[in-house]
Amino acid sequence: MIPMVTTTSTPSKRTKIMSALIVALIIVSFLWLSMFLIGYKLDFATLLPFKQRLWQGFSATLIISVMSLLISLFIGAMTAIGQKSKVLVISYLAQAYVQIIRGTPLLVQIYFFFYIVGTAWGITNRNVAGALILSIFEGAYISEIIRGGLESIDRQQYEIAKAIGLSPAKTSRLVTFPILMSRILPALSGQFASIIKDSSLLSVIAVNELTQNTQEISSQNFRMFENYFFLGLLYFAMSFTVSMITRWLERVYKHADNT
Amino acid sequence: MQITLNNICKSFAGKVVLANVCFDEAFSSLAIVGPSGAGKSTLLRIIGGLLTPTAGELYIDAAKVIYEEKQLLSYRRTIGFVFQSKGLFEHLTALENVTLPLIHSFDMTTDKAIETAAQLFTRFGLEEEGHKYPSQLSGGQQQRIQIARAVAVKPKLLLLDEPTSALDPELTAEVLDMLGELQSDGLNTIIVTHEMGFAKKACEKIMFIADNTIVESGPSAQIFSNPQSQPLQSFLNKVLEWHV
Ligand SMILES: Nc1ncnc2c1ncn2[C@@H]1O[C@H](COP(=O)(O)OP(=O)(O)OP(=O)(O)O)[C@@H](O)[C@H]1O
Ligand SMILES: [Mg+2]
Numbered sequence: 001m002i003p004m005v006t007t008t009s010t011p012s013k014r015t016k017i018m019s020a021l022i023v024a025l026i027i028v029s030f031l032w033l034s035m036f037l038i039g040y041k042l043d044f045a046t047l048l049p050f051k052q053r054l055w056q057g058f059s060a061t062l063i064i065s066v067m068s069l070l071i072s073l074f075i076g077a078m079t080a081i082g083q084k085s086k087v088l089v090i091s092y093l094a095q096a097y098v099q100i101i102r103g104t105p106l107l108v109q110i111y112f113f114f115y116i117v118g119t120a121w122g123i124t125n126r127n128v129a130g131a132l133i134l135s136i137f138e139g140a141y142i143s144e145i146i147r148g149g150l151e152s153i154d155r156q157q158y159e160i161a162k163a164i165g166l167s168p169a170k171t172s173r174l175v176t177f178p179i180l181m182s183r184i185l186p187a188l189s190g191q192f193a194s195i196i197k198d199s200s201l202l203s204v205i206a207v208n209e210l211t212q213n214t215q216e217i218s219s220q221n222f223r224m225f226e227n228y229f230f231l232g233l234l235y236f237a238m239s240f241t242v243s244m245i246t247r248w249l250e251r252v253y254k255h256a257d258n259t
Numbered sequence: 260m261q262i263t264l265n266n267i268c269k270s271f272a273g274k275v276v277l278a279n280v281c282f283d284e285a286f287s288s289l290a291i292v293g294p295s296g297a298g299k300s301t302l303l304r305i306i307g308g309l310l311t312p313t314a315g316e317l318y319i320d321a322a323k324v325i326y327e328e329k330q331l332l333s334y335r336r337t338i339g340f341v342f343q344s345k346g347l348f349e350h351l352t353a354l355e356n357v358t359l360p361l362i363h364s365f366d367m368t369t370d371k372a373i374e375t376a377a378q379l380f381t382r383f384g385l386e387e388e389g390h391k392y393p394s395q396l397s398g399g400q401q402q403r404i405q406i407a408r409a410v411a412v413k414p415k416l417l418l419l420d421e422p423t424s425a426l427d428p429e430l431t432a433e434v435l436d437m438l439g440e441l442q443s444d445g446l447n448t449i450i451v452t453h454e455m456g457f458a459k460k461a462c463e464k465i466m467f468i469a470d471n472t473i474v475e476s477g478p479s480a481q482i483f484s485n486p487q488s489q490p491l492q493s494f495l496n497k498v499l500e501w502h503v
Contacts, residue, residue, distance in 0.1 A: 156345050162309055164360035164408070165336035174363060179350050255350045255392050 035225075046223045047230055057213030058234055064131045064209060065196045065238065071135035072195065076142025083147055094143070101140035106201050109137055114205045130202040130209070138195050145191065149184040150176070182253040189246035193239035200235070210234060260320060260416060260447040261285045262306070267315035269301055276301050278471045280315070288442050290458035290479070291451045293468035294494060299451045300420050302468065306449065307418045308334045319416070336364050339409025341419040346405040347393040353400075354380070354389035357408045365412060379407040383437055399430030403437055410441060417441070419450040435461070455498055459483050467491045 011019075035042060047054065082094030101109065113133045114126075123129050157179065161171040203212035214231045218224055264282040268275070276298045291299050304310040306317060311326040318324070324334055347356045354376050361372035380386050385407065388400055396404070402422050409417055419438070423431040435454065439461050442448055452458055458465055458479060465482040467475045469490045475482065486492045 154345065154349070156342065157348060159309065160342070160346060160348060163307065163335060163338075163340035163342075164412075165332055165364040166360070167332060170363050174359065175348060175350075182350060253350075 040225060042226055042229070043223075044226055044230065046221050046226055047217075050217045050221070053213050053217060054210075054230070054234075057208060057210035060127065060208055060213075061196070061199055061210040061234075062238065064127060064134065064199050064202070064207070067131040068134040068138060068195050068199070069192055071131070072138035072142050075135060075139030076146055079139065079143040080146035080150065083143070084150070098140045098143050101137055102144070106137050106198055107204065109133060110201060110205055126202075126205060126207045130199070130205065130207040134195060134199055134202065137198065138191060141191050141194075142188065145184050145187045146180070149180045149187075152183055153179050178253055181249070182255060185246055185250045185253060189243055189250075192242045192246065196238045196242065197235060260287060261318075262289075262449075263316075263318035263321070265316040265318070267302070267305060267317065268313045269298070269305065269310070270313050275471055277305075277312070280472055282466065282473055282476065284464060284476065286464040287445065287447050288462045289449045289464045289466060290462035291449065291466045291468060292453070292455070292458055292494075293474075297468045298471055299468050303418050303420050303449065303451050307338050307340045309340065336360075336412065337415050339406075339412065339414035339417040341402070341405045341409055341417070341422050343421045344398065344401070344425040345393075347396075347401055347408075349393050352390050352392055353385070353396065353404045356393075356404060357411050360408060360412055375411055376407070379411055383407060397430065398426050399433045402426065402430075402434045406434070406437060406441070410446065415447060417446055417448045419448065419452075421451050421453065424453055453498070455483075455495075455502070467494065469494065 079094040079097055082090050083098065085091045085094070110130075110133050113136065114129050118124065118129045123132070153176065157175055158171065161175050166174065199209055200211035202209055203215060206212060210231060214227050218227045221227070262282065262284065264280050267277055267280040269277040280302065291303065293299055301310065305312050308324065308326070308331045316323060325331075347353070348359065351359060354373070357376040357379065358369070358372040361367040361375060362369055367375070377386075377389070380389055383403055383406075385400065385403060388396055388404065393401055406417075406419075406422070422438070423434050426434065431454065435457050438448070438450070438457075442461060448462075450458075450462065462479050465476060465479045466473055467482065467488075467490075475486065475488045475491045482491070483495070486495055
């Protein structure tokens with residue numbers, strides 16, 4: 001933000017709106033100027049005939065992202081706990097998963113899981129395969145976020161829970177979970193936004209998501225700038241929504257200790 | 260209250276911390292004193308059911324404490340425990356810290372729990388602090404809220420592990436005053452402390468631990484005026500050296 005009025009106390013609503021408008025103006029004029037300098041005139045009407053395809057791609061991306069978000073959270077939570085398991089096989093398995101997935105590019109994983117694993121095990125539906133591959137990929141990052149969060153919790157908090165006679169189940173629900181949430185939500189929020197953006201790579205296995213559809217549209221209307229500009233806008237709308245939702249959750253779980 | 264320790268032993272990874280601790284006395288307030296690293300906290304945590312002894316038995320009023328997770332869960336609910344510092348849940352306000360055990364360990368309704376907590380806060384002059392988080396409270400306030408939480412559940416025994424050692428003298432007095440008041444109400448307490456003045460004046464009996472075991476114990480007047488063993492004599496000489 002570029003604050004025109006610098007204040008130490010909380011700025012008034014008017015100052016906030018003014019500042020936001022100025023920022024919006026700067027961004028829009030920068031884009032407009034760039035377009036003007038290369039002498040291109042944007043015409044978004046060229047997208048209109050394709051609105052059906054765009055909508056279909058947008059909803060596919062949305063569904064794949066939401067599915068992946070849920071599945072990757074589950075995988076991440078399970079492997080974070082698994083990494084700390086006393087059974088070495090489970091612990092090593094979880095660690096190997098995290099290291100291998102984080103150590104290889106998503107593109108390689110998409111090809112490998114789709115053409116080798118997917119074919120071998122009969123997962124041929126591209127949407128399902130895409131959502132699963134994305135979940136496996138993001139799950140490894142989420143696993144590390146959760147593991148780090150769990151390790152950051154002071155052991156004394158569990159000692160208190162024990163001393164007041166709290167059952168293990170209630171300790172998880174009333175102590176571990178809320179403290180964990182307040183610590184990892186900012187990092188999770190970034191990861192969720194990554195899921196949405198990373199889903200665009202699924203176009204390489206021809207999943208009919210937003211990027212794939214935009215590529216197809218481009219080969220018909222040859223309006224690259226309009227198409228991709230709009231594509232970026234749609235992705236931003238999705239990740240901005242996620243960002244706002246997690247900000248709200250952050251406020252729910254915020255306590256004075258982590259201000 | 261009668262506490263019986265029968266050959267309690269505890270070692271961590273082969274290192275002996277408590278060896279054959281035996282004790283059998285009735286008291287309403289007991290102070291555990293002794294040099295650093297002697298095993299005072301370890302013994303207190305065993306009595307509180309937070310740590311399982313390697314060997315030996317503990318009896319509270321002749322009832323044996325079973326060190327099995329299921330029995331310990333209900334045993335711990337009958338005991339209040341106050342930690343040296345950082346003894347509050349960091350994600351809960353002072354009031355929530357006190358109501359959580361009432362609601363979730365004792366199945367009290369939320370309204371009743373808040374009422375119980377509010378009464379204690381009023382009694383101990385903590386009304387202003389109810390909505391604050393631990394990081395917004397002074398060390399003394401945190402300790403008093405810990406004590407409030409522990410007594411809110413009406414424990415049969417209150418255990419305190421050096422509740423004032425992280426506090427400056429003024430706050431120490433604040434906490435000890437509160438404790439003295441509870442003791443005179445008839446609450447049974449065991450306190451590990453370096454505050455010899457408090458041990459002497461406010462505690463009925465003293466247990467002196469050194470070299471992994473109880474070296475001497477007895478009524479506080481006798482322990483301070485007429486120490487029998489050489490280790491206790493030199494311990495008292497050291498800690499009382501700068502006493503005014
Ligand atoms: N969980 C543990 N693992 C290994 N060793 C431990 C553990 N807890 C305590 N000890 C060891 O046991 C010994 C006694 O510790 P304890 O905390 O009971 O002493 P203390 O008398 O309370 O000392 P202080 O006055 O400094 O608090 C110490 O040498 C300590 O290092
Ligand atoms: Mg100690």
